[in-house]
Amino acid sequence: xxxxxxxxxxxxxxxxxxxxxxxxxxxxxxxxxxxxxxxxxxxxxxxxxxxxxxxxxxxxxxxxxxxxxxxxxxxxxxxxxxxxxxxxxxxxxxxxxxxxxxxxxxxxxxxxxxxxxxxxxxxxxxxxxxxxxxxxxxxxxxxxxxxxxxxxxxxxxxxxxxxxxxxxxxxxxxxxxxxxxxxxxxxxxxxxxxxxxxxxxxxxxxxxxxxxxxxxxxxxxxxxxxxxxxxxxxxxxxxxxxxxxxxxxxxxxxxxxxxxxxxxxxxxxxxxxxxxxxxxxxxxxxxxxxxxxxxxxxxxxxxxxxxxxxxxxxxxxxxxxxxxxxxxxxxxxxxxxxxxxxxxxxxxxxxxxxxxxxxxxxxxxxxxxxxxxxxxxxxxxxxxxxxxxxxxxxxxxxxxxxxxxxxxxxxxxxxxxxxxxxxxxxxxxxxxxxxxxxxxxxxxxxxxxxxxxxxxxxxxxxxxxxxxxxxxxxxxxxxxxxxxxxxxxxxxxxxxxxxxxxxxxxxxxxxxxxxxxxxxxxxxxxxxxxxxxxxxxxxxxxxxxxxxxxxxxxxxxxxxxxxxxxxxxxxxxxxxxxxxxxxxxxxxxxxxxxx
Numbered sequence: 194x195x196x197x198x199x200x201x202x203x204x205x206x207x208x209x210x211x212x213x214x215x216x217x218x219x220x221x222x223x224x225x226x227x228x229x230x231x232x233x234x235x236x237x238x239x240x241x242x243x244x245x246x247x248x249x250x251x252x253x254x255x256x257x258x259x260x261x262x263x264x265x266x267x268x269x270x271x272x273x274x275x276x277x278x279x280x281x282x283x284x285x286x287x288x289x290x291x292x293x294x295x296x297x298x299x300x301x302x303x304x305x306x307x308x309x310x311x312x313x314x315x316x317x318x319x320x321x322x323x324x325x326x327x328x329x330x331x332x333x334x335x336x337x338x339x340x341x342x343x344x345x346x347x348x349x350x351x352x353x354x355x356x357x358x359x360x361x362x363x364x365x366x367x368x369x370x371x372x373x374x375x376x377x378x379x380x381x382x383x384x385x386x387x388x389x390x391x392x393x394x395x396x397x398x399x400x401x402x403x404x405x406x407x408x409x410x411x412x413x414x415x416x417x418x419x420x421x422x423x424x425x426x427x428x429x430x431x432x433x434x435x436x437x438x439x440x441x442x443x444x445x446x447x448x449x450x451x452x453x454x455x456x457x458x459x460x461x462x463x464x465x466x467x468x469x470x471x472x473x474x475x476x477x478x479x480x481x482x483x484x485x486x487x488x489x490x491x492x493x494x495x496x497x498x499x500x501x502x503x504x505x506x507x508x509x510x511x512x513x514x515x516x517x518x519x520x521x522x523x524x525x526x527x528x529x530x531x532x533x534x535x536x537x538x539x540x541x542x543x544x545x546x547x548x549x550x551x552x553x554x555x556x557x558x559x560x561x562x563x564x565x566x567x568x569x570x571x572x573x574x575x576x577x578x579x580x581x582x583x584x585x586x587x588x589x590x591x592x593x594x595x596x597x598x599x600x601x602x603x604x605x606x607x608x609x610x611x612x613x614x615x616x617x618x619x620x621x622x623x624x625x626x627x628x629x630x631x632x633x634x635x636x637x638x639x640x641x642x643x644x645x646x647x648x649x650x651x652x653x654x655x656x657x658x659x660x661x662x663x664x665x666x667x668x669x670x671x672x673x674x675x676x677x678x679x680x681x682x683x684x685x686x687x688x689x690x691x692x693x694x695x696x697x698x699x700x701x702x703x704x705x706x707x708x709x710x711x712x713x714x715x716x717x718x719x720x721x722x723x724x725x726x727x728x729x730x731x732x733x734x735x736x737x738x739x740x741x742x743x744x745x746x747x748x749x750x751x752x753x754x755x756x757x758x759x760x761x762x763x764x765x766x767x768x769x770x771x772x773x774x775x776x777x778x779x780x781x782x783x784x785x786x787x788x
Contacts, residue, residue, distance in 0.1 A: 206360055206361060206364055207364050207368075210354065210361060210364050210365055210368060211368060213350055213351075213353045213354060214237075214350075214365075214368060214372075216350050217237060217347050217350040217351060218233060218237065220343055220346045220347050220350065221233045221236060221237065221338070221343070221347060223343060224338045224339055224340050224343045224344075225339050225340075226337045226338050226339035226340075227337055227338060230375055230376050231376060232337055234372055234373075234375070234376045234454075235334075235450055235453065235454070236336070236337055236338060237347070237351075237372075238453060238454060238457050239330070239331070239334050239453060240347060240348065240351050241351055241354070241457065242330065242453070242456070242457050242460070243274050243278070244274050244278070244351050244352065244354060244356060245356040245457075245460055245461070246267070246268065246274070246323075246327070247268070247273050247274035247275055248355065248356035248357040249356065249357075249460075249465075250266050250267065250268065250273065251275075251357060252357055254266070267315070267317075267322075267323045267324050267327065268312075268315075268327070270301070271299045271300040271301045271303075272308055272311050272312070276300050276301075277291060277300045277308070278348045278351075278352060279348075279352055280300050283300045284341065284342070284345045285341035285342050285345065286341050287341075288341050288344060288345055288348075289336070289338075289341035289344060290307070291307055291308055292307065292308045292309060292336045292344075293307060293309065293335075293336050294307040294310075295307055295310045296310075309331060309334060309335070309336065312327055312328065312331040312334075313328055313331050313332055313334075314328065315327050315328040316328060322466065323465070323466060326456060326466060326467060329452070329456075329469070329471045330452065330453045330456045330457075331453075332449060332471060333449035334449070334453065362461060362463070365461055366458070366461035366462050369457065369458060369461055370390070370458075373387060373415050373454060373458070374387060376454075387414065387415060387417065388414070388417050388418070388494045388542065389577060389578070389619055389620055390417065390421070391619075391620050391621055391622045391624065391625060392542070392573070392577065392588070392620065393417045393418055393421045393492075394421050394622060394625075395588075395622075395625040395628070395629065396418070396492055396540040396542075396588060397418070397421045397422050397425050397492060398425070398629060399540070399590070399628075399629065399632050400490060400492060400538065400540050400590075402422055402425060402426060402441075402489075402490045402492075403426075404426055404429065404430060404434055404437055404438060404441065405437055405441070406441065406489035406490055407441060407442075407443065407488040407489045407490070408422045408441055408442050408443070408488070408489065408490045408491075408492060409442075409443050409444065409488040409490070409491050409492075409493075409529065410443075410444045410445070410491070410492055410493045411444075411445050411474035411491070411493055411495065411522065411525060411526070411529075412445065412446065412474060412493055412494070412495045412496060412522065413444035413445060413446045413451075413455055413469060413493070414446060414451045414455065414494070415451045415454040415455050415458055416444065416454070416455030416456075416458045416459050416467075416469070417458075418444075418492040418493060418494075419442045419444050419455070419459060419464075419467075419469075420458055420459060420462050420464075422441075422442060422490075422492060423438070423441075423442055423459070423462055423463075423464055424462065426438055426441060427463070439464065439465055439466060440468075442459075442464070442467075442468065443468045443469070443470075443488070444467070444468070444469040444470070445469065445470040445471075445472065445473075445474040446469055446470075446471065447471070447472055447473040447474075449471075452469060452471055455467070455469055456469065473505065474522070474525060475501060475505045475508060475518075475521050475522070475525060476505065476508065477508060478508045479508055479509050479510065479524060479525065479528055480510065482528050482529065486528070486529050487529060487530065487531040487532065487537065488529055488530065488531060488537060489531055489535070489537050489538070490537065490538055490539070491526050491529065491530060491537070491538075491539040491540070491541070492539075492540050492541075493522070493526070493539075493540075493541055493542070494541070494542035495518065495519055495522035495523075495541065495542075495543075496518045496519070496522075497518060497519040497543065497544045497546075497547075497584075498518075498519075498544070498582070498584070499518045500516040500517065500518065501516055501517075501518055501521060502516075505521070506521070509521060509524060512556070513553070513556065513557060513560075514553075515553045515554075515557075517553075517554070519543060519544065519546075519547055520547070520550075520553065520554055520557050522541075523541070523543070523547070523557055523561065524557060524560075526539050526541060527560065527561060527564070527565060530565075530592070530593045531593065532593055536592050536593035536594040537592065537593050538590070538591070538592035538593070539589075539590070539591055539592070540588060540589070540590050541588070541589050542586055542587075542588055543586065543587055543588075543589055544584045544585070544586055544587075545584060545585040545586065545587060545747060546584070547587075548570070548587060548745070548746040548747040549745045549746070549747035551741060551742075551744075551745070554744075555741050555744040555745075558744040558746065559744055561591065561597075562596065562597040562646065562650075562744070563596055563597075564593075564596065565591045565592065565593055565594075565595075565596075565597065566591055566592050566593075566594045566595055566596065566597050566598075567589060567590070567591040567597045567600055567646075567746075568590060568591065568592070568597070568599070568600065568601060569588075569589075569590040569600070569601045569602075569603065570587055570588070570589055570590070570600060570601070570602050570603075570746065571587065571588040571590070571602075571603045571604075571605060571628065572585075572587050572602060572603065572604045572605065572750075573585070573586045573587060573588065573605055573620075574604075574605055574606065574607045574613070574614065574620075575607070575612075575613045575614070576613035576614035576615055577614055577619075577620050579613065579614060579615055579616060580615070580616050596647075597646050597647070598645075598646065598647040599643055599644065599645055599646060599647070600643070600644045600646050600746070600748075601635055601641065601642075601643055601644075602641065602642050602643075602644060602748060602750065603628050603631065603640055603641045604640045604641075604750050604753065605624060605625065605628060605640070606639075606640055608624065627640070628640075637752065638752065639752050639753050640750070640752070640753065641752075642748075642750055642751055642752055644748050646743070649743050650743055653739055653740050653742075653743045654740065656739045657735075657736035657737070657739040657740040658736070659736075660732045660733065660735040660736035660739070661732070661733060661736040663728075663732040664728070664729045664730070664731075664732035664733035664736065665729070665733075667725045667726070667728040667729035667732060668725070668726070668729040670725045671722045671723075671725035671726045671729060674718045674719075674721055674722035674725065675722050677718050678715050678718045678719055678722065681711050681714060681715045681718070682715060684711060685708055685711050685712060685715070688704055688707060688708050688711075689708060691704065692704055692705070
């Protein structure tokens with residue numbers, strides 16, 4: 194029996210795009226200047242970025258022509274993609290020199306600024322326009338490809354992408370997301386670039402940002418929160434609302450690589466003029482921030498586990514200074530949330546350490562719970578950020594509507610039969626479905642429980658205040674004694690100086706006796722002062738021991754006793770030691786059998 198001839202299926206747009214990008218990446222793998230995905234993806238990104246800009250400029254030119262108005266391009270000839278990337282007479286060393294050098298022979302034969310130098314120096318007259326975006330993106334960009342021939346081959350591949358076709362742009366944005374994830378996989382300890390999209394989408398969905406609100410991510414990385422917020426708002430956006438939407442999202446990212454990736458991602462999703470500050474959000478003095486800095490919604494996953502340098506730390510109040518990056522960002526977020534007319538709200542990813550942290554961490558949480566309503570803490574299961582970090586993480590939701598009275602906790606359960614999420618089996622959107630359904634109609638269940646913080650706070654203060662009062666009274670007595678010591682010490686000096694004025698030995702002896710008596714009194718006062726200070730310290734410590742533990746927000750699920758990943762550190766250590774002990778016993782048994 195003859196085999197049926199296989200029918201060739203038409204190549205889909207998605208397959209074509211995937212093939213183009215794969216071919217470009219394969220070419221880049223053969224260039225000796227690029228080492229791994231952390232080099233290749235940024236290189237491909239800025240190349241695609243320039244093609245996207247040129248296709249966009251062509252559309253604007255056509256629109257302006259139809260309206261009969263003059264169009265002023267952001268990138269002028271001969272620096273447009275069409276001038277050099279598709280010029281068959283401008284390849285290899287000429288091309289590489291034009292891109293790399295500060296001065297070079299241009300595609301039109303004249304001498305002038307090289308491409309990257311030109312892009313870095315772009316400026317708009319009004320600010321916040323596309324020229325500023327381009328200059329910001331290319332601030333630290335370099336061409337890492339050594340071979341001009343291979344570079345030309347990559348340009349030819351990228352030239353096949355049509356950024357003026359919405360279908361291709363939409364598909365490429367999805368493809369780009371997968372490339373970002375690959376880069377995250379390659380980044381290792383630089384996993385801060387990427388928050389799993391299901392986590393981001395869940396946070397955006399329950400925050401429910403509205404058109405006209407300002408949404409801010411102070412540590413936006415590759416722009417995941419901004420992209421998802423944009424997609425969420427776009428669903429109900431009319432043509433008339435387009436400009437409002439374009440002004441709704443702002444971000445900040447200090448590192449040049451994620452900054453460029455964020456701009457590319459937003460542009461691919463249709464955001465024309467991304468407003469992303471290219472500096473550290475913590476570089477401003479906190480006390481100088483006011484209404485002009487307020488925003489309506491903050492969605493972010495600030496870096497945690499790192500430390501900031503002293504010049505950054507000094508931007509914060511002296512009694513709230515810390516090098517812990519996550520705690521500095523928490524203070525910044527609190528400062529920037531709008532107070533009125535509608536209270537601002539925030540959703541933030543924090544490590545478990547912020548929940549149970551004491552000392553300075555507890556003081557900052559005291560500020561949070563006194564001035565903000567921390568209404569929900571969503572506890573993520575183990576492995577959400579694996580393998581990049583095994584630290585348990587939480588999503589904190591709070592607003593500026595007033596103090597915290599009750600905190601709802603929701604523990605996202607692992608899928609049945611799973612012990613952890615992994616790189617190959619990550620968290621999915623459906624894993625948040627039950628929490629989304631619960632969000633508006635809250636009741637306690639196996640995964641949700643309510644913690645009456647205000648009740649705990651009131652009781653702790655009532656119990657602690659008598660000790661604090663006793664400590665303050667002892668401190669006041671100590672201060673009065675110190676004042677007496679100072680006065681008597683001055684009196685001793687005066688008497689010692691007056692001895693010279695007494696010539697009869699009897700008078701001198703009398704004064705010396707008086708001085709000794711006062712010195713004995715001073716010694717007695719000093720001893721009593723020291724005792725009172727010890728009492729003050731002891732009493733205040735007793736009050737603190739009652740009060741400050743209430744800011745340990747690492748509350749266990751009373752409805753589920755298997756909350757292993759959020760166990761106290763001491764218990765985790767004990768469990769590990771017990772397992773090690775048992776392993777040692779088994780190894781001894783095996784050794785005895787073999788021996």
